[in-house]
Amino acid sequence: MIARAVLALAAGLWLAAAARDGVDGWVAATDLPPLTIVTGAEVVARDGRLLRAWTVADGRWRLATDAGRVDPLFLSMLVAYEDRRFASHPGVDARAMLRALAQAAWHGRVVSGGSTITMQVARLLEDSGTGKLTGKLRQIRVALALEHRLTKGQILDLYLRLAPYGGNLEGLRAASLSWFGREPGRLTPAQAALLVSLPQSPEARRPDRSQQAAAQGRDRVLARALAAGLISAETAATARTEPLPTARRDFPRLAPHLTDRLRLSDPAQPHHATTIDADLQARLEQLAAEAVTRHGDRLQVALVVADHASGEIRASVGSAAYENDARQGFVDMTQALRSPGSTLKPLVYALAFDQGLAHPETLIEDRPLAFGRYQPQNFDRQFRGTVRVREALQLSLNIPVVTLTEAMGPERLMQGLRRAGVQAVLPGGGPPGLAVSLGGLGVSLEHLTGLYAALARGGVARPLSPLPQGGAEGERLVSQVAAWQVGHILAALQPPDGSAPGRIAWKTGTSYGHRDAWAVGWDGRHVAGVWLGRADGTPVPGAFGGDLAAPILFAALARVSPMAAPLPPPPAATLQVDNARLPLPLQRFRPRGAITAPGALPEIAFPPDGAQVALDGAPLLARVRGGTPPFTWLADGHPLDIATPARESHLPLPRSGPLTLSVIDANGQAARVTLTLAP
Structure with a gap:
């Protein structure tokens, strides 16, 4: 008797193992749809805020995002509402599916879904239907295969990019920007709840079409979040009173000429980071629009602001308005060649x-x-x-x-x-x-x-x-x-x-x-x-x-900035004197040709133009031929030896690197050479 039971148990275990191996082989043989999700190109400001974005090829707004850039409360609400055992199931939640089947049999209609987040990703990846058994089986197979090949974080990122939010909005980031005008990294509890509920019925719950349906969906998510201990009763009550959006917002389109230029310069690049200050850009675009309002319909304006220490452009306004009108606003006048x-x-x-x-x-x-x-x-x-x-x-x-x-x-x-x-x-x-x-x-x-x-x-x-x-x-x-x-x-x-x-x-x-x-x-x-x-x-x-x-x-x-940053003080080498105390050749400029005597022009005999000179701490020996004494020697415009009658001078040059050495004679005639001084 005991031997018979042992044999039966062994046979059962063998059959279970064989079934498991068969399922594993079936899952491993699954042909997955492409997992690389194309997102629209975007240009962002220096703080990461969106300046401009473009739709993907079929006209849908789908922007790159991942769980690391999403409000944690949204993610907690999403898992609590859609898939409580997301972290532990293998792609299919057997308990949730059995519950859904039992409820459907008891009520004669679908009461709750059994799809996991992974199954929803499987459906979205290849747009497989859910109304037929074959479609559901395909979702189960793809979901199991996704769990074998991807991490939970990668699956969640796919959902955040693909979930539908009504109209041509796809993915959480596009939805958050369109419905609330903000990135999904900072959402109110009410906003997070609405964005969790929308993908279940993206058209029926659109707040611009049915405020009632949108509110009901949001409030169900808030109730689930309250039951899960994610929010307090006070927070839930406050969130239910928060007004819903009544219309979609336009996506940002700051610095349109500049963003066009960056995208055209590298069409394959999906993400362009810039040094633009988004707030300053908006203020200067407003200033440009105001500047031309009283000057007819053809005057145009362009502005550029930069940090001159780094060379980084902080704002670039190509025209007063990005339009094909009498002002030809589509032309980027920061790049146009004009007489200065x-x-x-x-x-x-x-x-x-x-x-x-x-x-x-x-x-x-x-x-x-x-x-x-x-x-x-x-x-x-x-x-x-x-x-x-x-x-x-x-x-x-x-x-x-x-x-x-x-x-x-x-x-x-x-x-x-x-x-x-x-x-x-x-x-x-x-x-x-x-x-x-x-x-x-x-x-x-x-x-x-x-x-x-x-x-x-x-x-x-x-x-x-x-x-x-x-x-x-x-x-x-x-x-x-x-x-x-x-x-x-x-x-x-x-x-x-x-x-x-x-x-x-x-x-x-x-x-x-x-x-x-x-x-x-x-x-x-x-x-x-x-x-x-x-x-x-x-x-x-x-x-x-x-x-x-x-x-x-x-x-x-x-x-x-309301207060201008102070201009720098004069460099130590600056000659700040009145005209009478200037070296004689610098007191009055004499045009070339004022001295007509032959051989009167000075010439630097040493060092030669383009020379590299190693001083080793010693002064530079300089010689001049021609010209009329006295002579004044200058390095980069700074006088070194003033009104010397000698044609040879020893000039102290405290720094190394390139410089322009000049000599001016008594008649204002000058000669110069370019040198490089070794340290």
Whole structure:
């Protein structure tokens, strides 16, 4: 008898093992649908907030998410309501299925479902039906196979991406943004409950169609959460009174021109992280819309704001509105090539300071001059005679800046633009002429703002970028002294709002024919650029940078921060004296050609141009031939030896690296070489 029982038990165990092995083989042989879920491309701000998203190919909103980015209360409610034994079952909850079958048999209808979260994922992956036995069996098989091949966390992530939420909303993140305008990482209990209930009846419970059905579904989830101890009775009662959304919200579309550009630059990249400040971007887009409202239906505006220390763009507004209207708002005017007018003048002066051609207190002539057949005029057609260089820049006089450009050569200005990362385009593609210093070329607002960022950064150029750049060092454009001198001059200009000067260094410009009005400036932390005009390039009668663009520049910087960050103090090497105490060659600028005696031009005999010199702590031996003594030697615009009659000098150079060595003779004639000093 005992032997017979033992044999029966052994046979039963063998049959169970065989059945188990058969089921395992059946599950292992399952062909799973693709598990890679395509999500819409997105661009996010520096804090991770969504700036812009796109639908997937079939027009559905489906965005990348995972359990780590979801409010924990939502996840707890989801498991408590949909699948209490999710953590322990193998994909199918036998107890829940038996309960569902018993209830259906007793009531004659389906009372509760037996599907697990894994079974729902199986159905969503291949859109298998649930009304037929074959569909349910297929879900069971796929669910068991998913549990064999994926972790519980991976299965939950698939659910969070695929669950339907009504209309073309798919996945929790798209639903949370559309119904509540927020990411799913922070949800109220009422919001979490509604989002748990919606996938069961995504169309019937849509709050924009049936507030009653949506409220009933939400409240059932809250009741289950209360019973499970996830929320208190007080929290549940408060959540039931929270208003439901009545309509879907638009998905974010901040910085549309920039986000379009980033997506087109790398279409295969689903996620683009930027340095954009979402709140600042929204404030400046509002400012842009306000700026054009009183100026007809064709005036357009663009703005760029960046952190000039890092080169990271904080806001980029391509137009006042992203629309195909009379303003042609779809055109990104931060990238369009336009004439910069007088906004290149600060670079000309900085280069001239560096080369020993001038100092802010140098006297320069503002009188009628002809350079061959080119006869520049001031904007107001007036001449002011002898002025200080400081005044020439502040008054934006044309003749002095052209005179300086002629002295150093327009190609040097073009080289400076290239070092600053400015892609300047000359009309006709010919060699640069003197008119480039007055805006006779095309640049973009983003590149022009980057040029001013280099001046704000102490003369080091680093291209602006909306993408994280890391710790790029940048390239020396002008010396720290020259950059500070230009900024100090521009900061003394009277702000358009009548406030006290000294907080912001700024410059305006107006292109020929009043086609473009500009204002660019910086404080101790941020740089901003503003362009106004018409996208089609037609003139805007009466448009001046000082009248139109400057107030927007100051308003933009005020929206960055109500208190401007202070500008830096002068570098230690800055020569701050009045004109009478300047070295004689720097007291008055004399144009090239003023000295006609043969052999009068100075030339640096040693060291040669481009030399690499190892000083080992000793002074640099420098020699000059030609020219008229006394001589003044300068390194990056900083005087080293003033009015020396000797043609040979020993110059103390305290730092290593690249520098420009200049010598100026008694007649104001200069020569210069570029050196690299070894440490």
